[in-house]
Amino acid sequence: MTLGTILMCFICKTNDKEKVSEDSSVSFxxxxxxxxxxxxxxxxxxxxxxxxxxxxxxxxxxxxVWASYTKDIVNPTLGEAGVGGAMAVYGAFDAICSLAAGRLTSGLRSITVIVCGGAFFQALIFLWLLLKYSATSGVLGVIYPLLMAAFLGIGDGVLNTQLSALLALLFKHDTEGAFAQLKVWQSSAIAVVFFLSPVVTLQTMVEIMVGAISVSLVSFLFLTLKVEKAFSSHQVTNM
Structure with a gap:
């Protein structure tokens, strides 16, 4: 990663090649x-x-999904052999929902509705795990983890498409910087979960997820209201 970061600093746009200074230290x-x-x-x-x-x-x-769900939910009920099947269900619903959500995206309002819908599916799973879920045997012991995988996949598919659409809509003049932020914060959050997963219980991890989804939704809805208000004010001014 360090080497890649250093090499990126030497990358120049094609139309700027003739303008590169002879002093490499200055250009660097x-x-x-x-x-x-x-x-x-x-x-x-x-x-x-x-x-x-x-x-x-x-x-x-x-x-x-990659750490806590497979370790604490799938493995105890379906065994290691069932992890692949559960993740296949997750991936299938993720892909289908990504395609569907991408087709339905038309602006900020559609993004808001779709994101809230995806968050609702994931919130149901977190509340289920937090309040009532317990590992069972038999048919339900197979169905429950796969149902969770489907709902979690729907939420991930929504976020994959709608975050990209949202950043492209809000930051038209600096999409490079906006998408850099997307990867920085996503990767940091992934690292946090993988560091915490071995030392915290499933209950604690689910509580963290409930808190995170609540804060993120409140912040997102405040953002949409702020943008809509700014857009409406701009229209009134132009009239």
């Missing part, structure tokens, strides 16, 4: 400064600060 410093600006400047935008909780949650829920 300017490249580093440009990269830092693309990472730091979006953090000065209130819209980005409001969408970061949702970005971080998208990473948390992915890592939860």
């Amino acid at each position: 410093c300017s490249a580093v400064a440009s990269r830092l600006n693309s990472v730091i400047l979006p953090l000065l935008d209130m819209r980005m600060l409001l969408v970061i909780p949702l970005i971080a949650y998208s990473g948390l829920q992915q890592a939860f």
Whole structure:
């Protein structure tokens, strides 16, 4: 990762090749400064600060599935052999929902409705795990983990498409910096879950997920209200 970061600093756009300075140290410093600006400047935008909780949650829920869900829910009931099948169900619903959500996306309002729908499916699973779920045997012992995989896959498919659409809509003039933030916060959240997973119980992890989804949704809805209000004010001014 360090080597890749260093090499990226030497990448120049094709139409700028003739303008590259002969002094490599100067060009290197300017490249580093440009990269830092693309990472730091979006953090000065209130819209980005409001969408970061949702970005971080998208990473948390992915890592939860890969780490806690497979270890504490699938493995005790279906065994190691069942992990592949559960993840296949998760991946199938993830892919189908990604395609469907992408087709239905038309603007901020559709993004809001779709994101809330996906979050609702995942919230149901977290509340189920938090309040009532217990491992069972027989047919239900097989159905429950697969049903959870389907619902979690729906939520992930929604977030995969709608976060990209949201960032492209809000940050048309700096999509590179916006998508850099997407990967930074997603990866950081994934790392947090993998560090915590071995040392915390499933109950604690689910409580963290409930808190994360609540904060991210409140922040996201506040963002949509703020953007809609700004858009409405702009229309009134133009009239």
